[in-house]
Amino acid sequence: MNAPTAPQHLLPTIAIRAMPAALVDALQARFGKQFSTAMAVREHHGRDESSFSVPPPAAVVFAESTADVADAVKLASDYAVPVIPFGVGSSLEGHLLAVQGGISLDVSRMNAILSVNADDLTVTVQPGVTRKQLNEAIKDTGLFFPIDPGADASIGGMCATRASGTNAVRYGTMRENVLALEVVTASGEVIYTGTRAKKSSAGYDLTRLMVGSEGTLGVITAATVKVYPLPEAISAAICSFPSIEAAVRSTIQVIQLGVPIARVELIDANTVRMVNTYAKLGLREEPLLLMEFHGSPTGVKEQAELVQEIATDHGGQAFEWASTPEERTRLWTARHNAYFAAVQSRPGCKVISTDTCVPISRLADCLLDSVTEADASGIPYFLVGHVGDGNFHFGYLIDPDNTEEREKAEQLNHALVSRALALEGTCTGEHGVGLHKMDFLLAETGAGAVAMMRAIKQALDPQNILNPGKIFRL
Amino acid sequence: MNAPTAPQHLLPTIAIRAMPAALVDALQARFGKQFSTAMAVREHHGRDESSFSVPPPAAVVFAESTADVADAVKLASDYAVPVIPFGVGSSLEGHLLAVQGGISLDVSRMNAILSVNADDLTVTVQPGVTRKQLNEAIKDTGLFFPIDPGADASIGGMCATRASGTNAVRYGTMRENVLALEVVTASGEVIYTGTRAKKSSAGYDLTRLMVGSEGTLGVITAATVKVYPLPEAISAAICSFPSIEAAVRSTIQVIQLGVPIARVELIDANTVRMVNTYAKLGLREEPLLLMEFHGSPTGVKEQAELVQEIATDHGGQAFEWASTPEERTRLWTARHNAYFAAVQSRPGCKVISTDTCVPISRLADCLLDSVTEADASGIPYFLVGHVGDGNFHFGYLIDPDNTEEREKAEQLNHALVSRALALEGTCTGEHGVGLHKMDFLLAETGAGAVAMMRAIKQALDPQNILNPGKIFRL
Numbered sequence: 001m002n003a004p005t006a007p008q009h010l011l012p013t014i015a016i017r018a019m020p021a022a023l024v025d026a027l028q029a030r031f032g033k034q035f036s037t038a039m040a041v042r043e044h045h046g047r048d049e050s051s052f053s054v055p056p057p058a059a060v061v062f063a064e065s066t067a068d069v070a071d072a073v074k075l076a077s078d079y080a081v082p083v084i085p086f087g088v089g090s091s092l093e094g095h096l097l098a099v100q101g102g103i104s105l106d107v108s109r110m111n112a113i114l115s116v117n118a119d120d121l122t123v124t125v126q127p128g129v130t131r132k133q134l135n136e137a138i139k140d141t142g143l144f145f146p147i148d149p150g151a152d153a154s155i156g157g158m159c160a161t162r163a164s165g166t167n168a169v170r171y172g173t174m175r176e177n178v179l180a181l182e183v184v185t186a187s188g189e190v191i192y193t194g195t196r197a198k199k200s201s202a203g204y205d206l207t208r209l210m211v212g213s214e215g216t217l218g219v220i221t222a223a224t225v226k227v228y229p230l231p232e233a234i235s236a237a238i239c240s241f242p243s244i245e246a247a248v249r250s251t252i253q254v255i256q257l258g259v260p261i262a263r264v265e266l267i268d269a270n271t272v273r274m275v276n277t278y279a280k281l282g283l284r285e286e287p288l289l290l291m292e293f294h295g296s297p298t299g300v301k302e303q304a305e306l307v308q309e310i311a312t313d314h315g316g317q318a319f320e321w322a323s324t325p326e327e328r329t330r331l332w333t334a335r336h337n338a339y340f341a342a343v344q345s346r347p348g349c350k351v352i353s354t355d356t357c358v359p360i361s362r363l364a365d366c367l368l369d370s371v372t373e374a375d376a377s378g379i380p381y382f383l384v385g386h387v388g389d390g391n392f393h394f395g396y397l398i399d400p401d402n403t404e405e406r407e408k409a410e411q412l413n414h415a416l417v418s419r420a421l422a423l424e425g426t427c428t429g430e431h432g433v434g435l436h437k438m439d440f441l442l443a444e445t446g447a448g449a450v451a452m453m454r455a456i457k458q459a460l461d462p463q464n465i466l467n468p469g470k471i472f473r474l
Numbered sequence: 475m476n477a478p479t480a481p482q483h484l485l486p487t488i489a490i491r492a493m494p495a496a497l498v499d500a501l502q503a504r505f506g507k508q509f510s511t512a513m514a515v516r517e518h519h520g521r522d523e524s525s526f527s528v529p530p531p532a533a534v535v536f537a538e539s540t541a542d543v544a545d546a547v548k549l550a551s552d553y554a555v556p557v558i559p560f561g562v563g564s565s566l567e568g569h570l571l572a573v574q575g576g577i578s579l580d581v582s583r584m585n586a587i588l589s590v591n592a593d594d595l596t597v598t599v600q601p602g603v604t605r606k607q608l609n610e611a612i613k614d615t616g617l618f619f620p621i622d623p624g625a626d627a628s629i630g631g632m633c634a635t636r637a638s639g640t641n642a643v644r645y646g647t648m649r650e651n652v653l654a655l656e657v658v659t660a661s662g663e664v665i666y667t668g669t670r671a672k673k674s675s676a677g678y679d680l681t682r683l684m685v686g687s688e689g690t691l692g693v694i695t696a697a698t699v700k701v702y703p704l705p706e707a708i709s710a711a712i713c714s715f716p717s718i719e720a721a722v723r724s725t726i727q728v729i730q731l732g733v734p735i736a737r738v739e740l741i742d743a744n745t746v747r748m749v750n751t752y753a754k755l756g757l758r759e760e761p762l763l764l765m766e767f768h769g770s771p772t773g774v775k776e777q778a779e780l781v782q783e784i785a786t787d788h789g790g791q792a793f794e795w796a797s798t799p800e801e802r803t804r805l806w807t808a809r810h811n812a813y814f815a816a817v818q819s820r821p822g823c824k825v826i827s828t829d830t831c832v833p834i835s836r837l838a839d840c841l842l843d844s845v846t847e848a849d850a851s852g853i854p855y856f857l858v859g860h861v862g863d864g865n866f867h868f869g870y871l872i873d874p875d876n877t878e879e880r881e882k883a884e885q886l887n888h889a890l891v892s893r894a895l896a897l898e899g900t901c902t903g904e905h906g907v908g909l910h911k912m913d914f915l916l917a918e919t920g921a922g923a924v925a926m927m928r929a930i931k932q933a934l935d936p937q938n939i940l941n942p943g944k945i946f947r948l
Contacts, residue, residue, distance in 0.1 A: 119730055119835035162675040173673050175682070176650055191922035197831040198863050199647050200900040201636040201686055203907055203915050203945050204927045208649070208682035212675055229732035256593055258703035298772050357671040361593035389672050426674040433677055441677050448665035452934065453678045459933030460926065471677050 016101035019058035023079040027061060027103070030071055034062040045086050045104035049151075050094040051350035051400060052435060057084060057098035064109045066182065066190055066221040072105055073219060073465075074188030080463045085215040087128060087154030091161060092353050093434025095214050099469040105219060107156055113137045114222060122179060122196050124224040127156025143227040146171035146262075149430065150339065156220045161432040162212030166335070169255075169388030170262040170294065171228065173430065178211050182222035186461035196224055209456075214432050215467035217460050231262075231294035235304055236328040239316040240286040244268055244371060244383075247287045248364045250307075250314040251387045255360050257310075259303055263292035264388035265335050268371070271342065271382040275334045278341030283334060284318055289387075290335050292328070335384065342382035342395055349380075349397040352409045356420035357391035357429030366423050367392055370416045377408050391429035417443075433471045441471065490575035493532035497553040501535060501577070504545055508536040519560050519578035523625075524568040525824035525874060526909060531558060531572035536580045540656065540664060540695040546579055547693060547939075548662030554937045559689040561602060561628030565635060566827050567908025569688050573943040579693060581630055587611045588696060596653060596670050598698040601630025617701040620645035620736075623904065624813065630694045635906040636686030640809065643729075643862030644736040644768065645702065647904065652685050656696035660935035670698055683930075688906050689941035691934050705736075705768035709778055710802040713785050714760040714792040718742055718845060718857075721761045722838045724781075724788040725861045729834050731784075733777055737766035738862035739809050742845070745816065745856040749808045752815030757808060758792055763861075764809050766802070809858065816856035816869055823854075823871040826883045830894035831865035831903030840897050841866055844890045851882050865903035891917075907945045915945065 027035050036042075037059045046056025058081075063069045076083045082102025089096060098104065110126035111133065117123065118141045125134060132152045134145050147158060149165035157163070159181065164173035171177065180194030183206075193206035210218055241247040244266070251264055266289055267275070273285050289311070293303045308319060322328045343351060358366045367385070374381050374394060385392025394416065396409035417427045417440050427433075427440035442450050450472050457464070457474060464474055501509050510516070511533045520530025532555075537543045550557040556576025563570060572578065584600035585607065591597065592615045599608060606626045608619050621632060623639035631637070633655065638647035645651065654668030657680075667680035684692055715721040718740070725738055740763055741749070747759050763785070767777045782793060796802045817825060832840045841859070848855050848868060859866025868890065870883035891901045891914050901907075901914035916924050924946050931938070931948060938948055 117833065117835065119726075120833035121730075122833065162673075162679070164673055168673060172650070175673070175679065176646070185922070185926065189922050191926060192920055193923060195895075195900045195918065196833045196898040197865075197900040197903065198833070199636075199638055199642060199649070199831055199865065199903050201829075201902045201904050201906040202900045202911070202918055203686070203924070204691075204930060205636070205649065205679075205682045205686050206919075206923055206926060208679045209930075212677070212679050217678075252593075256595075258595075296773070296776055298776060299770070302770055302772060355675075357673055359591065359594035359596065359670045359672070361591065391671075391673065421669075424670040426669045426671040426676045428675045429671065429673050430675050432675040437676075444669065444676055445680075446666055448659070448663050449667060449680055450677070452659065452665060452680060455933045456678060456683075456930055459929045 016055065017081060019081060019101060020079050023075060023081055024059060026075050027059060030075065031061055034064065034068070036060045045106060046098060048089050048091045048094065048096040050092055050436065051352055052094045052097055054097045054099055057104040058101055060104045060106055062106045062109055066184065069105065069107065069184045069219050069221050070188045070190055072103065073184050073186065076103055076465050077187055077463060080465060082465050082468050084467045085156065085160065085219045087157035088130060088152065090151035090153045091157060091434065092431045093436045095161065095432060095434040095470060097435065099435065108154065110221065116141060117196065118143060120196060121227050122224055123227055124222060125155050126222055127154060127220045129155050131155065131158065138227060142230050144230050145225060145227050147174060147177060150336065155223050155225065159211050159220050159223050160213065160215050162430065164430040166263045166265055166386060168386060169264060170260055174211055175208060177226045178207055178223055179226060180224040181207055181210050181220050183210055183218035184221055185218050186463065186466050212432065214434065214470050216457060216470055217466060233297040233300040234292065234294055234328065235300050236292045236322040236331050237304065238288055238290050238320045238331050239311050240284045240288045240318045242286065242315045244287045245364060245368055246314040246316065247289050248367055248387060250311045250316060251289065252360050252363060253310050254307055255388055259306060261291060261303060261307065261388060262294040263290065265290040266385040266387045266392065267334060267338060268383035271338050271384060272334065274341040274345045274382060275337050278344055279333055279337045281334055290331060338382055338384050339395065342397060346380055346397045348399065350400040352396045352398060352413060353431065354394045354413050354416050355428045355431040356416055356425055357389060358420050358423045358425030360390045362423035362425065363387060363390045366420050366425065369419060370394065373415055374412055377412055379405060379409055379412065389429065390425065435470060438472055490529065491555060493555060493575060494553050497549060497555055498533060500549050501533060504549065505535055508538065508542070510534045519580060520572060522563050522565045522568065522570045524566055524908065524910065525826055526568045526571055528571045528573055531578040532575055534578045534580055536583055538583045540658065543579065543581065543658045543693050543695050544662045544664055546577065547658050547660065550577055550939050551661055551937060554939060556939050556942050558941045559630065559634065559693045561631035562604060562626065564625035564627045565631060565908065566905045567910045569635065569906060569908040569944060571909065573909065582628065584695065590615060591670065592617060594670060595701050596698055597701055598696060599629050600696055601628060601694045603629050605629065605632065612701060616704050618704050619699060619701050621648060621651060624810065629697050629699065633685050633694050633697050634687065634689050636904065638904040640737045640739055640860060642860060643738060644734055648685050649682060651700045652681055652697055653700060654698040655681055655684050655694050657684055657692035658695055659692050660937065660940050686906065688908065688944050690931055690944055691940060707771040707774040708766065708768055708802065709774045710766045710796045710805050711778065712762055712764050712794045712805050713790045714758045714762045716760065716789045718761045719838060719842055720788040720790065721763050722841055722861060724785045724790060725763065726834050726837060727784050728781055729862055733780060735765060735777060735781065735862060736768040737764065739764040740859040740861045740866065741808060741812060742857040745812050745858060746808065748815040748819045748856060749811050752818055753807055753811050755808055764805060812856055812858050813869065816871060820854055820871045822873065824874040826870045826872060826887060827905065828868045828887050828890050829902045829905040830890055830899055831863060832894050832897045832899030834864045836897035836899065837861060837864045840894050840899065843893060844868065847889055848886055851886055853879060853883055853886065863903065864899065909944060912946055
């Protein structure tokens with residue numbers, strides 16, 4: 001690990017590749033109404049939840065099948081033009097932006113549940129299926145898909161960014177929950193990266209190579225993921241703390257004791273205030289932990305009692321419990337609305353999100369100094385965290401037209417990442433590298449690892465057409 | 475998935491690459507007493523637990539540091555000579571055999587525990603540390619490393635084959651339990667694939683690309699792995715069943731109900747007989763399940779009661795419980811001695827191991843027909859299984875000099891793999907591909923995925939010096 005030496009450049013040099021008329025004609029001929037060059041459609045596909053603004057893609061293809069994806073990629077390959085897979089547009093780091101031009105390949109219409117194997121706890125879906133859609137589709141089987149990144153993201157996009165979220169502390173991330181993928185390669189070939197077997201030692205782990213590759217190594221056209229029996233009992237709790245430190249130290253102790261907690265989320269007082277205003281919740285405006293326990297009724301009771309004891313030892317109070325789905329939904333409103341509440345608190349703002357993740361023993365060191373810095377900066381922010389995993393997010397709310405604010409926010413982010421790397425952590429727990437963290441990735445892993453990533457990219461996509469200009473400069 | 479069309483060739487064509495005298499001199503100069511070309515040393519490094527016999531490596535280097543590994547690989551690279559990492563020699567599929575000649579790089583002396591981060595539930599070790607050594611070293615911390623492939627394998631070797639074993643049903647495999655690796659690349663450069671953060675979206679997942687790459691993409695020189703708090707309560711049980719089917723159907727139900735069982739191992743009547751003879755155990759010579767439950771005292775009791783109920787419904791009887799470590803060890807003796815008991819039951823025999831793994835709902839279909847076939851063949855065999863994961867092993871005990879027996883055993887294996895692939899399973903749950911399963915891998919994943927693996931190999935090891943001739947033909 002090397003400390004990043006200077007705030008990174010916000011965007012790589014943009015060199016838009018030409019979109020030949022012959023390719024436009026060929027796509028039009030092949031895809032008809034599934035193809036568009038209308039500016040409104042292009043613009044919709046030229047932005048995500050990041051704060052970057054770049055020219056939109058030259059065209060959009062709406063794929064409805066694996067064959068559509070394969071043909072679109074083949075045509076792009078014939079003309080060496082970029083292809084950028086697009087799910088619902090909820091990525092945070094500029095992953096979807098056409099920094100080298102080309103085609104946005106929208107897979108949102110590929111939204112079929114292909115198979116539900118309830119006996120094996122697996123489902124296979126097309127990439128445009130969203131996590132909420134999946135859970136709705138399987139709710140009658142007594143199963144659920146736990147990965148919850150907040151946004152109602154597409155499963156394809158969640159694979160591509162190695163997403164996780166609130167339930168990861170117990171159920172793992174997309175890394176642990178994807179069994180197999182169908183992928184269209186840079187030459188338009190369809191490959192299969194695994195089977196439905198729970199474990200395998202059959203060759204290189206192409207599944208996990210694709211998970212987190214951000215569309216740069218292939219286009220995901222189907223995913224087999226793990227699902228879980230709905231717990232017999234679920235209990236949620238909210239607890240206020242006198243300080244962020246008290247909340248964090250409670251969390252650390254819970255994790256170190258091996259309590260199989262399903263969710264443990266931090267929200268700082270600032271963000272509680274924003275949520276109270278946005279959703280009229282009336283929560284105590286103090287740092288709070290939102291927790292959830294899954295298991296047998298006895299198991300949940302045991303966990304809850306132990307955690308309440310730990311929290312009380314750290315000054316936690318105003319415990320509020322929820323056992324019915326309706327009560328739980330109300331408690332979780334605070335967490336699920338945090339992002340929107342923050343954005344609305346400063347009309348016209350853009351969010352610069354941080355995503356550091358550190359070993360749990362380093363969490364307090366990493367978080368508390370960064371809070372002090374953020375408070376001193378004067379930049380408004382929200383702070384939420386999947387603290388059970390050592391992962392938290394500042395969202396700096398900047399005026400996008402104010403260069404000074406943007407730079408200040410980037411300096412805060414830079415200081416935070418430097419701190420996290422020095423504490424043996426990562427610059428991104430779940431959002432991915434995209435455009436925003438290329439220099440951080442280099443600082444984190446070193447030039448050797450990035451060179452290895454680049455060599456893999458060049459071997460699998462020699463024309464650099466799959467979402468070029470992301471993760472590393474190429 | 476394509477059905478394999480014919481029994482695979484047992485060994486690829488062997489083309490031994492020359493070992494230039496200048497390289498021998500250079501290795502001798504650099505490594506002195508850590509270098510050997512003595513035939514006894516070479517022969518020790520030229521065999522593993524597979525049934526193959528090929529000429530030994532030309533030389534052996536005993537690495538004592540990452541710098542030693544880097545220098546050995548650099549020298550090998552200068553002369554385009556193969557390098558084969560060697561841990562304890564317990565691999566089952568010919569991984570360690572020098573099919574293209576070259577240097578065996580023995581890392582067993584790199585056996586230091588580099589750091590124990592008890593608060594974060596991680597440890598970092600050199601690759602020659604064995605799993606038992608690791609557990610001995612951390613036992614006073616209240617933590618344990620759960621992955622148990624049977625043999626006292628090295629952590630480096632376990633990473634390289636994506637090993638798992640008896641505890642995987644609850645704790646996952648090496649895929650889920652390796653956080654980060656230090657790796658020497660084909661050019662002798664040292665790279666780092668991750669951090670100690672529990673999760674990360676920082677670029678391509680080089681950790682999991684290396685895990686299971688069987689020494690073909692890099693030499694692992696350090697590994698950071700997850701460890702777990704020793705459960706508050708552990709209970710083990712043994713239960714006999716009237717048939718393999720009854721034992722398997724019990725297991726399927728336990729898994730489908732989501733019981734967090736820590737171990738559930740099948741041993742067939744045949745193998746119980748062998749173990750009784752070998753270890754004088756006096757177990758009922760019927761199919762049995764060995765199970766273990768981890769958790770709080772109440773949680774363990776709940777699990778055990780539920781499982782006993784399910785087993786009894788399937789005709790399970792003669793339940794024997796063990797709660798103290800000594801009692802548990804006695805029960806587990808049967809499982810841990812199965813391999814050696816089987817080998818001793820037929821003096822001079824070699825074992826051909828199968829390693830299929832299927833989705834749990836297909837386990838009975840896959841296993842029962844294969845038992846019928848094995849019984850009909852007349853080849854002696856043992857049968858054990860990590861049945862909670864859908865993974866089981868036949869060990870066909872063949873006379874290595876009897877071609878007919880070898881072919882019969884390979885035909886059994888072939889029929890079993892074909893069945894597993896048709897049931898959406900894998901040819902190898904945990905042993906790896908090595909020399910033995912290259913055709914099976916092709917049948918399982920298809921030519922496209924193998925071509926992608928080969929492209930990655932060629933990009934990262936253009937001279938094909940890292941354990942060449944394994945996983946796929948190259």
